[in-house]
Amino acid sequence: MFEALLDILYPRRCPICSEIVDKRGELSCTECRKKLIPVEEPKCKRCGKPIEQETREYCYDCERRKHYFERGFALWLYNEDMKRTMAAFKNKGRQEYADFFVEELIKKYQKEIEDISPDALVPVPIHKNKRLTRGYNQAEILACKLGDKLNIPVLSELLVREKDTLPQKQLSDKERFRNISEAFAFSHKERLKFNKSLQRVLLVDDIYTTGSTIEACARTLKLNGIEEVYFASICIGKGY
Numbered sequence: 001m002f003e004a005l006l007d008i009l010y011p012r013r014c015p016i017c018s019e020i021v022d023k024r025g026e027l028s029c030t031e032c033r034k035k036l037i038p039v040e041e042p043k044c045k046r047c048g049k050p051i052e053q054e055t056r057e058y059c060y061d062c063e064r065r066k067h068y069f070e071r072g073f074a075l076w077l078y079n080e081d082m083k084r085t086m087a088a089f090k091n092k093g094r095q096e097y098a099d100f101f102v103e104e105l106i107k108k109y110q111k112e113i114e115d116i117s118p119d120a121l122v123p124v125p126i127h128k129n130k131r132l133t134r135g136y137n138q139a140e141i142l143a144c145k146l147g148d149k150l151n152i153p154v155l156s157e158l159l160v161r162e163k164d165t166l167p168q169k170q171l172s173d174k175e176r177f178r179n180i181s182e183a184f185a186f187s188h189k190e191r192l193k194f195n196k197s198l199q200r201v202l203l204v205d206d207i208y209t210t211g212s213t214i215e216a217c218a219r220t221l222k223l224n225g226i227e228e229v230y231f232a233s234i235c236i237g238k239g240y
Contacts, residue, residue: 015085015097027100037077038108039236047211048073049239059239061211068218069229073112074208074236075104082235086206090138098138101234102145109232113150116230118202120153120194121146124217125184127164142234143204155194155201159217160185180216186224203231210237 011020016032023030043050044059046067051059076082088094089101123139131137140156147154163183191198203217208231218229 012096013094015089015094015100016081018088027103032081035079035081036075037079039074039077044239046071047208047236047239049208049236050077051239061239067211068215068222069203069231072208072214072231072233073109074233075101075108076235078207078209078235078237086235090206091134093135095136095138095141098141098145101142102149105146105232105234106149110150113152113202113232116200116202118152118200118230119196119198120155120158120201122155122158122201122203122217122221124203124205124213125157125159125161127161129164139205142206146204146232152202153194153196155190155198157190158187158194158201159220160187180212181219182216184216184220186220188224191224198226200228201226201230203229205231205233206235208233208236 011024012027013019014021014029014032015027016035017029019029021027021029039048039050042052042054042056044062045057046062046069047059048071049059049061078086085097089097121143123137123143126134126137126139137156140154143154143156146152161183162185163180201221203214203221205214208214214231214233218231221229
């Protein structure tokens with residue numbers, strides 16, 4: 001009843017077109033969903049990027065180098081529609097879009113997440129300066145909503161972003177890795193607060209393109225005793 005009243009007073013806006021959702025109770029417009037390109041097979045068995053050749057197991061990046069993470073998965077290709085959507089989610093206060101993203105994550109990947117059986121979800125952190133400016137960490141919102149739905153603990157402060165790095169989108173692939181390689185620290189204080197086994201974690205972020213951010217987070221976790229690291233993201237770049 002309360003949610004229905006909220007829908008009337010504050011009608012939901014579609015994450016894709018930003019207009020009021022065409023069907024009450026839905027989280028996006030029916031036609032707008034068709035603009036999204038779901039990640040399907042064939043896709044990389046390590047990072048989850050869609051690849052064109054069915055005979056290949058890994059994308060070009062995962063063929064070239066080893067990763068600290070075990071495996072990852074994403075919902076949609078990072079096309080122009082999703083670039084606008086994620087920019088609004090991240091920088092324009094559209095935190096409510098997380099409801100749609102998490103609902104879709106659960107529809108598609110609940111079994112995979114349950115098979116991984118993570119001890120905790122860990123959102124990719126942002127620097128305190130960026131958080132002060134933006135007011136929130138979009139990855140933390142996603143992780144908390146996902147954890148609440150699937151009854152998985154969320155450790156929002158296990159990783160700390162110590163370096164306020166340059167925006168990744170302005171850099172080349174090599175520059176991205178150098179820019180972010182030492183940006184994260186592990187909080188042993190937060191680890192001690194979590195008085196349970198912590199061997200397997202699922203990183204949560206909004207976008208995976210070159211993978212430099214996820215890789216840096218996974219490296220920090222592995223160097224501090226976490227045995228297995230997986231990741232979930234909303235959007236992902238294309239593999240080759």
